[in-house]
Amino acid sequence: MDKHLEVIPLGGMGEIGKNMFAYRYGDEIMIVDGGLAFPDSHMLGIDLLIPRIDYLQQNAGLIKGWVLTHGHEDHIGALPYILPRLPKVPIHAAKLTLGLLREKLSEFGIRENDVDLREVDTDARIRIGRHFTVDFFRMTHSIPDNMGYVLHTPVGRIVHTGDFKLDQHPTDGKPSHLAKIAQAGAEGVLMLISDSTNAERPGTTMSEADIAANIEKIIEGAKGRVFVTTFASHTHRLQNVVHVAEKLGRRVVMEGRSMVKYAQVALNLGYLEMKDGLVSTDEMGDLQDSQVLFLCTGSQGQPMSVLSRLAFGNHAKIALHRGDTVILSSSPIPGNEEAVNTVINRLYEIGVEVYYPPTYKVHASGHGSQEELKMVLNLANPKFFLPWHGEPRHQINHARLAQGMPKPPKRTLIAKNGDVVRLTADDFRVTGTVPSGAVYVDGLGVGDISDDIIQDRLAMSQxxxxxxxxxxxxxxxxxxxxxxxxxxxxxxxxxxxxxxxxxxxxxxxxxxxxxxxxxxxxxxxxxxxxxxxxxxxxxxxxxxx
Structure with a gap:
């Protein structure tokens, strides 16, 4: 048998979102993640984008198992759409990731016995099929239970970092387990797949501890109510804001369905600590303005989110007024800048105090900058390098960073979604393609919207x-x-x-x-x-x- 491994990105290459990998060796396939992406501004009416899985459906009988690196939407958000279309195989993930996935599956009416969910520790070692051994390692990110892995295959070791930053002061006190990357590097890494999101940024990414300190100063000086918005899945940020609020004598009120859902899962599984538990607006009682802090949805300017409704005076129970403070503890996803700016301007018009990045240091990326990327390259010392999780400019700058190392990889590839990357002990190249791209989700319809329909919608809008x-x-x-x-x-x-x-x-x-x-x-x-x-x-x- 020709001894080679095929590495097939079905999403996450040349884009941020829709992350999904397939590894194939002989008659076995292992899948990693299954994420969604959000539509560009020209994709009118589209709710979500999910990866095309034609290749997996055509080779469904070869799929032996699934690995999930963490619980963010761009890594697990497409699974409720994908899993019913593929065979039931073991899905390995850490505790919080599985908790969030169970919540998503239940919303779609997918029962627990319809899937095979298997909890693993963030430093576990598992076997999938005959040819794949997965050795997980913890990596700091903006959510707990985030993992990378060393994949042992018949052709050699692959290190996949997963999403990461090397936070020296993580919220949960659990730093990245770099020893496993170093050990794999010492034993020989055939290929490294690494997070390229911040490959253009020099230095290191700010720690969550620094962001928490900055937010605490703002809240400490606030006279009235405080409203904080961030990604609902940013569990570490939520925990830090809760700690600050409790320290300063403010009761935390959560507003927004996704915020409450994520927080409830994290609370139930022990990943979020709150002295008084979840409180809704109806349960506030007679708290004074200086005694309350709202955690709410709306960090991306979504029209129906809590913050947008507050900004435009459409919230049924709460109205903003002078003396309130609003902290947008997140950066806009590309394409959402205009919506976020509209909300910020409206908040200023109301007369509230507004804090947002980069003007104020109230948000830090969950992804490592150049010095962190170089540290991983040094530790892994790979023969081949595959930059991942980024737009083309991020991938290419990551590749240049790698080539500037004292011991650069022998070869680096800038892959696209659908590329079949052939890997052997001495060969690393693209040998073909499989169907790839995005499936549009519009309301209850999945895949019934084509590019022609998008063009018609765009024409009608113009x-x-x-x-x-x-x-x-x-x-x-x-x-x-x-x-x-x-x-x-x-x-x-x-x-x-x-x-x-x-x-x-x-x-x-x-x-x-x-x-x-x-x-x-x-x-x-x-x-x-x-x-x-x-x-x-x-x-x-x-x-x-």
């Missing part, structure tokens, strides 16, 4: 839609319905009807097929509308006999 209905009998006439095209304009509508009717009558005289008559009407109206308005609305021609 120039509107014009529906032309030509009634052929007894006397031909044309009716128009438009949305988002122009405000009521009888002259323009009359001229469009005239152009459409002339095309229909000409086609009927020439006894053309109805399909051709419809196309003639479409073409004539499109040319006329473009000429007189300079616009290209979506045209929908309809013939009624």
């Amino acid at each position: 120039d509107g839609v014009l529906i032309m209905t030509a009634v052929l009998h007894p006397t031909p006439h044309v009716e128009l319905v438009s949305r988002g095209f122009v405000k009521a304009n009888r002259d323009l509508e009359g001229n469009i009807r005239k152009v459409a009717l002339e095309a229909v009558e000409a086609g009927l005289r020439e006894k053309k097929r109805l399909e051709d008559v419809r196309d003639d009407m479409y073409g004539a109206v499109r040319r006329f509308v473009r000429k007189v308005t300079g616009r290209n609305p979506v045209l929908i021609p309809v013939l009624v006999e």
